[in-house]
Amino acid sequence: MTYIFLFIALYFEVFLLINYFELVDNENKLEVGNGDKAKIAPDFFPSVSIIVPVWNEERTVSKTIFSLLNLDYPKDKLSILVVDDGSTDNTWQVLQGFAMDSRIKLLSKQNGGKHSALNYALEFINSDLVGCLDADSYVSKNALLKITPHFKEEEMMAVTPSIIVFEPKGILQMMQKAEYMFGIFLRRVFSHLGAIYITPGPFSIFRRSVFNQIGEYRHAHNTEDMEIGMRMQKNGMKIGNAHDAYVYTSTPSSIRALYKQRLRWVYGFIRNAFDYKDMFFKPQYGHLGVAILPAAGFSIVSTMYIFGSNIIDLGSSLFTKIKEIYTVGLYFGDLNLDLFYFDTSIILFISLTTILGTLYIIATSRKLAGEKGKFGLDSLLFIILYTIIAPFWMSRAIFNAVFARETKWR
Amino acid sequence: MTTGFKKYIYAFFITTAIFITAIFLSNYFSQKRLNEIKNIESRIAIDILASETQFALLEELSCGDIGNTFLSKELNELGEKLSYTEENRGSDDLEVLNLKRYYSLLQIKDFLLYQKVKQRCGVPKGVLSPIIYFYSNEDGECDDCEKEGFVLTRLREEYPEFRVYSFDYNLDLGALATLINIYGIEKDLPAILLNDRLYYGFRSLDEMKTLLPELKKIDAARLKEAGKATSTKQ
Numbered sequence: 001m002t003y004i005f006l007f008i009a010l011y012f013e014v015f016l017l018i019n020y021f022e023l024v025d026n027e028n029k030l031e032v033g034n035g036d037k038a039k040i041a042p043d044f045f046p047s048v049s050i051i052v053p054v055w056n057e058e059r060t061v062s063k064t065i066f067s068l069l070n071l072d073y074p075k076d077k078l079s080i081l082v083v084d085d086g087s088t089d090n091t092w093q094v095l096q097g098f099a100m101d102s103r104i105k106l107l108s109k110q111n112g113g114k115h116s117a118l119n120y121a122l123e124f125i126n127s128d129l130v131g132c133l134d135a136d137s138y139v140s141k142n143a144l145l146k147i148t149p150h151f152k153e154e155e156m157m158a159v160t161p162s163i164i165v166f167e168p169k170g171i172l173q174m175m176q177k178a179e180y181m182f183g184i185f186l187r188r189v190f191s192h193l194g195a196i197y198i199t200p201g202p203f204s205i206f207r208r209s210v211f212n213q214i215g216e217y218r219h220a221h222n223t224e225d226m227e228i229g230m231r232m233q234k235n236g237m238k239i240g241n242a243h244d245a246y247v248y249t250s251t252p253s254s255i256r257a258l259y260k261q262r263l264r265w266v267y268g269f270i271r272n273a274f275d276y277k278d279m280f281f282k283p284q285y286g287h288l289g290v291a292i293l294p295a296a297g298f299s300i301v302s303t304m305y306i307f308g309s310n311i312i313d314l315g316s317s318l319f320t321k322i323k324e325i326y327t328v329g330l331y332f333g334d335l336n337l338d339l340f341y342f343d344t345s346i347i348l349f350i351s352l353t354t355i356l357g358t359l360y361i362i363a364t365s366r367k368l369a370g371e372k373g374k375f376g377l378d379s380l381l382f383i384i385l386y387t388i389i390a391p392f393w394m395s396r397a398i399f400n401a402v403f404a405r406e407t408k409w410r
Numbered sequence: 411m412t413t414g415f416k417k418y419i420y421a422f423f424i425t426t427a428i429f430i431t432a433i434f435l436s437n438y439f440s441q442k443r444l445n446e447i448k449n450i451e452s453r454i455a456i457d458i459l460a461s462e463t464q465f466a467l468l469e470e471l472s473c474g475d476i477g478n479t480f481l482s483k484e485l486n487e488l489g490e491k492l493s494y495t496e497e498n499r500g501s502d503d504l505e506v507l508n509l510k511r512y513y514s515l516l517q518i519k520d521f522l523l524y525q526k527v528k529q530r531c532g533v534p535k536g537v538l539s540p541i542i543y544f545y546s547n548e549d550g551e552c553d554d555c556e557k558e559g560f561v562l563t564r565l566r567e568e569y570p571e572f573r574v575y576s577f578d579y580n581l582d583l584g585a586l587a588t589l590i591n592i593y594g595i596e597k598d599l600p601a602i603l604l605n606d607r608l609y610y611g612f613r614s615l616d617e618m619k620t621l622l623p624e625l626k627k628i629d630a631a632r633l634k635e636a637g638k639a640t641s642t643k644q
Contacts, residue, residue, distance in 0.1 A: 344439035349432035
């Protein structure tokens with residue numbers, strides 16, 4: 001059984017890398033063909049509206065709005081709609097500071113969840129493009145300029161950015177930094193495969209017509225950004241990626257907050273996957289149906305399996321050690337460094353290959369995110385910590401999904 | 411989808427190639443381990459033969475010429491390595507079974523050599539009385555064998571000069587069956603044979619030290635040595 005899991009995990013990693021190399025190769029060929037065309041200043045400025053849904057975000061919302069106001073984009077082409085979704089703190093008072101800015105429209109409604117805030121704002125929007133920016137995220141100055149050219153392609157219906165952890169501090173945020181960078185790599189490859197199925201809350205930009213054609217946001221088990229992505233894919237709408245459009249997002253700093261966030265994500269994935277189960281293993285949905293969605297589901301199952309078998313092995317070794325200590329007491333003999341006792345099992349070699357592949361992806365992700373070194377402390381924390389803590393929210397998410405227990409935002 | 415489909419095939423071939431390489435590497439190292447065990451067994455066989463020859467030559471002469479190095483030093487190491495290999499390859503593995511049989515034969519030969527020297531010249535200085543330990547890996551046959559294994563391993567770690575000949579009671583080996591018959595060892599495991607006396611059931615570390623007073627002497631000598639070292643420093 002372990003061999004089957006390892007084979008599939010390695011197969012998927014190889015598949016991703018093959019696609020990444022193909023993508024880089026295509027880009028290189030394109031660059032050679034286009035010469036300096038890429039450096040020419042953009043001349044395409046569709047009108048854009050950005051929705052900022054807020055709920056009790058008095059501390060971060062100003063920074064989010066300022067980052068939008070600071071965007072390098074024609075002022076008459078950009079409008080910002082801030083929707084206060086029934087905040088109970090001073091968010092609304094803080095927002096009044098922006099009331100006089102003609103580019104900003106302040107809206108207020110009773111609390112109904114993020115999807116309802118987005119839908120409420122959509123009623124006021126008739127620009128060419130529409131996007132969302134969570135109130136804990138900030139855009140880089142040229143993010144929109146990097147995204148809008150993708151819409152020159154008529155079939156392009158939405159474009160996702162690259163998300164980077166904002167000022168990571170502490171072990172957990174460092175781990176998430178590497179994880180988000182890993183996400184940049186994945187989104188890039190998924191985009192190449194036409195298989196992006198999540199349009200993240202921080203600064204994914206859509207054509208306004210998307211919502212006219214397939215309807216508004218849904219509650220979608222508190223993961224509306226995943227559901228809209230899946231719905232778009234189901235309706236054959238193209239989702240692209242602007243990997244050089246950077247958006248910075250604040251991430252949970254405590255284990256409790258991280259657990260809750262991830263529980264919501266994984267639970268959301270399981271429930272949405274169930275809602276869109278007819279897309280799995282269906283060639284008409286391209287690589288998404290044949291490989292990416294099944295692989296995403298498999299990653300949950302395999303993480304749980306590997307975690308479970310590691311726990312059983314660890315428990316068994318611990319039990320034997322306790323029995324030994326109970327029988328003969330503690331003894332610290334010489335450390336046996338004889339090469340004879342080094343593990344040389346098939347599992348070890350396959351795991352090492354998989355880790356090597358992961359290291360390559362991490363190094364590439366860091367390059368894509370504009371980081372200096374190939375590896376950092378964050379990479380190490382990601383490899384070691386993630387596999388230990390992720391099974392906790394995964395197992396709870398599976399439990400909640402089986403017993404239909406909804407998760408909360410916070 | 412044609413080029414897309416090809417990528418699935420390429421990924422499959424690459425993954426399969428990695429798997430085959432991993433299987434090859436694992437088998438290669440596993441075989442190397444078996445070869446190392448075989449080499450140790452050959453060395454021990456030569457050691458025993460050399461000691462037997464030396465003993466035969468000296469039979470007519472004085473016992474004083476027999477030192478404390480006549481027994482092979484590598485038996486403990488061989489036992490540990492064989493037990494590690496058995497854990498990894500499984501006790502049903504044919505190669506493991508063969509090595510285990512050969513190991514058991516070497517242990518019997520080593521023990522017989524010890525007995526011969528003891529009868530002719532008494533126990534040479536610096537040589538401890540060896541223990542013959544019978545165990546079983548079969549489910550339900552010996553609940554205390556694991557614990558007794560801990561005790562004997564610990565004794566080996568603390569006293570490298572201490573020899574334990576361990577035998578799987580169920581091992582299909584004529585010489586072992588004869589040894590079991592000679593000493594009348596019943597299948598009431600764990601069983602320990604020490605100085606021609608049989609002990610059945612689990613013996614703790616302290617009980618073992620009581621059965622082997624030489625170990626207590628070594629402890630006392632070590633304590634004395636440590637005391638001397640401390641006083642020299644002062």
